[in-house]
Amino acid sequence: MATWFITGASRGIGAEIARAALADGHNVVVGVRDPDRVPADLKNSDTVLTVALDVTDNASISPAVDAAVDRFGTIDVLVNNAGRGLLGALEEITDDEARSLFDLNVFGLINVTRAVLPVMRKQGSGKLVHIGSHSGFEGEPGVSLYSASKFAVAGISEALSAELAPFNIQSMVVEPGVFRTDFLNASSLSVAAHRIPDYDNTPAHITLDWIDQANHAQLGDPVKGAALITEVTTSDKLPTHLYLGADTLDRLRVKYQQVQEDLAPWREKSAATGHHDTA
Template sequence: MATWFVTGASRGIGAEIARTALAGGNNVVIGVRNPERVPDDLRNSERVFAVALDVTDNAGILRAVEAAVTRFGGIDVLVNNAGRGLLGALEEITDAEARSLFDLNVFGLINVTRAVLPVMREQGSGKLVHIGSRSGFEGEPGASLYCASKFAVAGVSEALSVEMAPFGIQSMVVEPGVFRTDFLDASSLSVPANRIADYDGTPAHATLEWIDQANHAQLGDPVKGAALIVEAASTEKLPTHLYMGRDTLERLEVKYRQVQDDLAPWREKSAATAHSDAA
């Protein structure tokens, strides 16, 4: 039996991860802004502990982690799932909107992880699972700031996978494509208050128009996605990246080709920037 701590687990893939971990015989701490919104099937289990958690509130993070450790004695798997989306051309997005996104998607994740790491170091073990995105390895039009936040998540996770290895702690970033959750609802996704008409008919606004077509019709099954995440997190050795979804795999192939196309004509000149006396 392990103890899982899942942020943003009142709905969507976070709730499905909690359900799957619970079904596997584990204890599950559910960190949500309002514990009253935890689904009844999770709330009624003795092995589920719901804690009030706003990942942008550092003092609240520490209280939630302390309460989890008091209840179950430790934390074996942290799932940083809390986050939201922001779409729109970069020029349309205000500084306040961008900073609010990073406060949740990036600094919230960092601060929760920072609070849990002392617990895992004392245990001599632990697994960090960060929910990133397909947008964390490929910049997409109309999603520049969201992509930036998920690129940051991937970078943090990769660094932690090496940084925490001496303490027996592993780190994995999950990079899912589009899954059939409420992520494209207004409760999870923001768009700029003021659209710039010049972007109509361009890729940036095509992404905004895609929302209505894709919402609740996405390819990915969140139950199957959660099962894969829990399976990977339950193995002895975590992958550094868990690429998840048919669309993610397709875009990854596009990314590979782009890297090769960018590299080939500049490889020799790039290497030639070294000092001439370099070995």
């Protein structure tokens, strides 16, 4: 029995990961902004602890971590799931909108991880699971700032894999495609308040128009996705990246192809920039 600490666990993939971990016999700490919104099956019990946690509020993080340790004695798995999306062409997005997104998706993840790591280092083990996105390896029109935040998550997770290896702490970023959750609802997805008509009928706004059709009709099954995340997390060795969903695998193939196409015509000249002239 391990203890899982999951942020943003009141709904969506976070709630499904909590259910899957419970089904596997683990203790689960459900971190949520509003404990009143926790589903009935995830309310406090012998194996579940609900903690009030707003990852953008540093003052709420340490008490939540302390409550988890007081209750279960340890935190073995941290799942950084809390996050949201932001749509709009980069030119349309204000500084306040961009910073608010990064406060949640990036700095919230950093601060929760920072609070949990002393617990894991002391016990000499732990696993970090960061919920990223396929937009974290491929920038896409209309979600430039969201992609940037998830690129950051991937980079942080990769670095942590190396930094924390001496302490027997592993780090993995999960990069899912689109799953049938509430992520495309207004509660999880913001749209830039300022819309520039010049972008109509261009890729950035085509993404905006796609949302209404796609909401709750996405390809991915969140129950199956959570089950796989849980299975992988309970294995002995975490992969650095867990690519999740058929659509993510398709986009990964496109990304590989793009890398090769970008590299081929400039490979020799790129390599030559590292050579010393002998003349």
